[in-house]
Amino acid sequence: MTDKMNDVENEAAENEATPKGANTEMDTEVENISNDSNPEDTIEIVDEKDEKINELEAKLHEEENKLLRVLADYENAKRRAALDKEALIKYKAQSILTNLLPILDNFERALAVEAKSEESQSLLTGMEMIYRNLIDSLKGEGLVEIEAQDKEFDPNFHQAVMTGSEPDKSSGIVLEELQKGYQLKDRVLRPSMVKVNE
Amino acid sequence: MTDKMNDVENEAAENEATPKGANTEMDTEVENISNDSNPEDTIEIVDEKDEKINELEAKLHEEENKLLRVLADYENAKRRAALDKEALIKYKAQSILTNLLPILDNFERALAVEAKSEESQSLLTGMEMIYRNLIDSLKGEGLVEIEAQDKEFDPNFHQAVMTGSEPDKSSGIVLEELQKGYQLKDRVLRPSMVKVNE
Structure with a gap:
């Protein structure tokens, strides 16, 4: 040119x-x-x-x-x-959000423990508030949590890593979300990893 | 045009x-x-x-x-x-980082508590790891922690909110960092809030 x-x-x-x-x-x-x-x-x-x-x-x-x-x-x-x-x-937040996803995973896992003492419970409650503030702040930048549980499997948003068999549920329904998926606005950053009904 | x-x-x-x-x-x-x-x-x-x-x-x-x-x-x-x-x-990370600063403050405050039980100590250790990963990830996007403690006061990076008097230290030295300051690359997102020696 x-x-x-x-x-x-x-x-x-x-x-x-x-x-x-x-x-x-x-x-x-x-x-x-x-x-x-x-x-x-x-x-x-x-x-x-x-x-x-x-x-x-x-x-x-x-x-x-x-x-x-x-x-x-x-x-x-x-x-x-x-x-x-x-x-x-x-999409300016794309690289930062992509890098934060494993940290969000770890944060969620850490919050999933069951506190035995009142002191620990109080600690967890504080951390949960920080996690919620973090997620809300990232949502403000365009982060979207992909819905999976009990939804119809959609290869655009879900990645099937296991299958299960629950005859009382429709075929192709997501039985379990194994790892949360995220989008930045309309762009999938990472699909949900799911277990799908056969 | x-x-x-x-x-x-x-x-x-x-x-x-x-x-x-x-x-x-x-x-x-x-x-x-x-x-x-x-x-x-x-x-x-x-x-x-x-x-x-x-x-x-x-x-x-x-x-x-x-x-x-x-x-x-x-x-x-x-x-x-x-x-x-x-x-x-x-500067694409500017808005997201600016919005995350109060969350980092809260995170640091939550980690400053003293754990009395082993269970709580183990929880705090896990949370500290998450905090470190979060900070490292943000540093990868250009976040820089401003140094203040014991440095000479610099109005480009520090905001004096208190003064103190310690005769054994030089005048204009930062005696205490009250709130951490951050930059995005060469741009100050928030100056450190400091207590300065008279």
Whole structure:
């Protein structure tokens, strides 16, 4: 792209270099027409001018096409840049959220223990509040917990790692969520790992 | 910017509309020069052609300048877009990290309690590991803990909320960090709240 543009720029610079008064010599010849009215010479001068006109028209046409091409490139580049920026903003939390998922898993596992003493129970309650604040904060950045338990298995959001057999439930129903899945907005960061009814 | 570009495009389209064979009429006149060698008429034809040449040269010059302007705009837009994108990528974690800071504060406070039972100590140890993993993960995204304790007070990184008087320490030394400060890369998200020696 830049190469093409430099090319266009150089050509433009070359055209620029053609001096505006390039037909000065011809102008001088014209001055002499009235004194020297040989029709042959006059036709030659007029032919030269016609040639010059054709040449200029061709250059002008070329220049106009060049401008239209550059404008089209420019518009395309702006459109692409706007789309890029939009995606960059929409999914800016992707790497940080992806890296936090194993930490959320560990946090949930740590909170799943059963406290025997009142002191431990109080500790766990405090930690649960921190976990909820953490999750809520991440949800504010676009994190979405994928629902799985008792839902129909959907390969777009669930990964089946086990099957079970519960005749009283429909076939293809998620019997158990083994690991929570997450999305960032509409993009799946990690599918739920599930056990599916046969 | 777009207005300007549309303007340029319209002008280009107008030029395009000037038919290439606009001097056909003059060409026909030229055919007659040899038969009608009246020098007055001939001069008139040559003058018309000179006028046409001047007009075309002016248009060409204008068109070349227009192209150079558009190319300059294009280059500027590309440069700005690249800088925008760079900043967007560099600081993409800013909002998420800023929102997580109060959660990190609470986490640290919860871990500061003294466990009386072995069960509680084991719970706290588990939670400390989760906290460390969380901090390390956020550091991977550019989070930096600001150093304060025993450092010289620096208003770029520290906010003095109390003063103390310890004659055996230099004046302007941070005596105590009351709340941890954080940066995202080179950008301060929150200064450390500190107690400074008078």
